[in-house]
Amino acid sequence: MPLLEVTDLRTYFTTDAGVARAVDGVSLQLEAGETLGIVGESGCGKTVMALSILGLIPSPPGEIVAGSSIRFNGEELLEVKPARLREIRGNEISMIFQEPMTSLNPVLTVGHQIEEVLRLHRGLKRREARAAGVALLAEVGISEPDQRYDSYPHQMSGGMLQRIMIAIALSCEPRLLIADEPTTALDVTIQAQILDLLVSLQQKHGMALLLITHDLGVVAEVCDRVVVMYGGQVVETGTTEEILSHPKHPYTQGLLASLPGIGDRDVRLNPIPGTVPSAVDWPEGCRFRDRCSFAWERCAESEPDLLPVVAGASRSARCWLVHPDESSIDRAGKPT
Ligand SMILES: Nc1ncnc2c1ncn2[C@@H]1O[C@H](COP(=O)(O)OP(=O)(O)O)[C@@H](O)[C@H]1O
Ligand code: SF4
Ligand SMILES: [Mg+2]
Incomplete structure (x- = not known):
């Protein structure tokens, strides 16, 4: 049984402009101890998916559509009290966000904030909590943890604050850590350090890690498997190696082409043309078609399904180029 099993998740928002189909039929699985990367540009529904797993979608305006399922360790999260x-959120699933500053209270010391979590979730007394808190700071690589413990958030750098957030997330010893763009706000050197830290902690504690990022380069460093999201849907999945060496979906190919070459000083970026459409207005047919250089009539006429690239394989893609023979509303044929 997978640790996390999301099936046909649909999370919609009612807005003045119409219904935003932010997450629109996402399925994915995560095994215990595994690292899964979720990658896609801004606006593809990554954060909404994570917040849906945690039960943090405000309703209204949000709504998780009937038929969606999120099973964690066999328990249906969409039905629990x-x-x-x-x-579950305090003890088994933790989340860290892009902006650590916004998740910390500026008027309390970081030690105070770690202690609150330790006392609440592990039932520690004040003394014990301090010792455990200082040990956590040391574990996440903060030097002079005893002094740092009594610092306020504004006295710390972005990288240090993200370490604090990781310490807080770890304090309940979760089985699943969801990290939503945890290094996006940091400079490159610090970014690498935080990723190393996440990986070493993940291995040491045997946690599963759901790493959300817009950066395929981050995924390449850390993840076992990748789910590529576009337009609120999964457009490609596979092992990191498969995705990086043989991307099948034009969107994944575009993300890869826009990466600076690893170790390449002569950085040449080829960004994907255009922008992610609004979630109230996904194109008919393939949602990527207005940005895809391979698009033809069939892509406008019907929406491709997410199907195994080769029969029986774990890798799958949502593109007519990959599945030219699948039945559709009508068979418009292959590109010439
Ligand atoms: N509270 C909300 N109200 C209305 N629409 C929302 C809300 N939250 C998210 N959305 C919509 O969901 C889309 C996906 O957002 P998000 O999950 O934040 O994308 P990502 O994390 O991939 O950048 C956004 O483009 C936005 O239109
Ligand atoms: S289905 Fe068509 S438009 Fe969509 S990604 Fe494939 S080729 Fe491009
Ligand atoms: Mg996001």
Whole structure:
């Protein structure tokens, strides 16, 4: 049984402009101890998916559409009572965000904030909590943890704050850590350090890690498997190696082409033309077609399914080029 099993998740928002189909039929699985990367540009539904797993979608305007399922360790999270969900969120699933500063209280010391979590979730007394908190700071690589413990957030750098957030996320010893763009706000050197830290902690604690990023380069460093999202949907999945060496979907190919060459000083970026459409207005047919240089009539006429690239394989893609023979509303034929 997978640790996390998301099936046909649809999370919609009612807005003045219409219904935003932010997450629109996402399925994915994560095994215990595995690292899964979720990659896609801004606006593809990554954060909404993560917040849906945690039960943090505000309703209204948000709604998780009937038929969606999120099973964690066999338990259907979309059906559990709010108290149980809070328990799971505090003890079994933790999340860290892009901006550590916004998740910390500026008027309390970081030690105070770590202690609150330790006392609440591990039932530690004040003394014990301090010792455990200082040990956590040391574990996440903060030097002079005893002094740092009594610092305020504004006295720390972005990288250090992200380490604090990781310490807080780890304090309940979660089975799943969701990291949403955890290094996006940091400079490149610090980014590499934080990724190393996440990987070493993940291995040491045997946690599963769901790493969300717009950067395929980050995924390449850290993840076992990758889910590529576009337009609120999964457009390609596979092992990191498969995805990086033989991307099948034009969107994945575009993400890869826009990466600076690893170790390449003569950086040449080829960004994907255009931008992610609004979630209230996904194109008919293939959602990527207005940006895809391979698009032809069939891409406008019907939406490709996410199907195995080769029968029986774990790798799959959502593109008519990859599945020219699949039945559709009508068979418009292959590109010439
Ligand atoms: N509270 C909200 N109300 C309305 N629309 C929302 C809300 N939150 C997210 N969305 C919509 O969901 C889309 C996907 O957002 P998000 O999950 O944040 O993307 P990503 O994390 O991939 O950048 C956004 O383009 C936005 O239109
Ligand atoms: S289905 Fe068509 S438009 Fe969509 S990615 Fe494939 S070729 Fe491009
Ligand atoms: Mg996001």
